[in-house]
Amino acid sequence: MKKINKFLLGSIQALVDFGIISNGLLGIYFLIVGPVYIFTDPISFKLIGSNLAIEFLLYFDILLFWAVFLYGCFALHNILDNINLQKYFAPANMIALRKLMFSFLILTILDGINTVINHFINVTAQLDFFPCGDYYAYFISLIICYLVYFIFKRGLDLQNENNSII
Amino acid sequence: MIKVNLGVVMEKQGISSKELAKEIGITPANLSILKTGKAKGIRFATLNKLCNILNCQPGDILKYDQN
Numbered sequence: 001m002k003k004i005n006k007f008l009l010g011s012i013q014a015l016v017d018f019g020i021i022s023n024g025l026l027g028i029y030f031l032i033v034g035p036v037y038i039f040t041d042p043i044s045f046k047l048i049g050s051n052l053a054i055e056f057l058l059y060f061d062i063l064l065f066w067a068v069f070l071y072g073c074f075a076l077h078n079i080l081d082n083i084n085l086q087k088y089f090a091p092a093n094m095i096a097l098r099k100l101m102f103s104f105l106i107l108t109i110l111d112g113i114n115t116v117i118n119h120f121i122n123v124t125a126q127l128d129f130f131p132c133g134d135y136y137a138y139f140i141s142l143i144i145c146y147l148v149y150f151i152f153k154r155g156l157d158l159q160n161e162n163n164s165i166i
Numbered sequence: 167m168i169k170v171n172l173g174v175v176m177e178k179q180g181i182s183s184k185e186l187a188k189e190i191g192i193t194p195a196n197l198s199i200l201k202t203g204k205a206k207g208i209r210f211a212t213l214n215k216l217c218n219i220l221n222c223q224p225g226d227i228l229k230y231d232q233n
Contacts, residue, residue, distance in 0.1 A: 165207035166196045 013080045020073045027066040034059055054117065061117075065110050072103030089155040097149045104142035111135035169229045170203040172216070179220050190215045 078096040087093070112135045176186060187197040190212060199205045200212075213224055220227075 161206065164199075164205060165209060166192060166200050166205045166212055 075099035089159040
C-alpha cells in the first residue's frame with residue numbers, strides 16, 4: 001500500500017509539473033498569438049462580429065484564466081512537494097491551500113463571467129459541454145478545498161500540541 | 167496544579183541540564199521547557215528515562231499543589 005501511494009503521489013507530482021510547463025508555454029504562446037487569432041480568426045469573427053470590446057474582454061479573460069490556473073498549479077505543486085517530504089501539517093501547506101482556494105474562487109468568477117458572455121454572443125451550445133457550466137465544477141472544488149483547509153488547520157493545531165508534549 | 171520538581175531532583179543527583187538532555191535524548195531547550203513547567207505534557211517514555219537516570223520515582227519529579 002505504501003509503495004502504491006508513493007507511486008501515485010509521484011505520478012500526480014509529475015502530472016502537475018507537466019501541467020505547469022505545458023500551460024506556461026501555452027500561455028506565452030497565447031500572449032503573443034492570441035490577439036492575432038482573436039481578431040483574424042473567421043469563426044470567432046463570425047460569432048463575435050467586429051465588437052472590439054468583447055474581443056479584448058475575451059482576450060484578457062483568457063489570459064487571466066491562464067495566469068490564475070498556473071498560480072493554482074504552483075500551489076498544488078507546493079502541497080505535493082511537502083507531502084512527498086512527509087510534511088503533512090506544515091504552515092506552508094496552509095498557505096498553499098489558501099492560494100489554491102483563491103485560484104478556484106477567481107476561476108469560478110471568471111468562468112461565470114465567461115458563461116454570461118457566451119450567452120450574450122449565443123455560443124453557449126458550442127462552448128459548454130455541461131449545461132450548468134464549468135464554474136460549477138470550480139465552485140465544488142473551492143468548497144472541497146475549504147473543507148480540506150479546515151482539516152489541515154485542525155491537524156496543524158494537533159501537531160503543535162503534540163510537539164509541546166515532551 | 168501539577169508542579170515540576172525536576173530542578174530539585176537534578177540538583178540532588180548533581181547532574182547538569184546538558185548532560186541529562188543528552189542522556190534522555192531530548193534537546194536542552196525542551197528540557198528547559200520541562201524544568202520550568204511550561205510543557206503541556208510529558209510522555210511516559212520521557213518520564214521513564216528521567217526516573218531511570220535520576221534514580222527516582224515519578225512522584226519525586228511531579229507534585230500536585232492544590233493552590
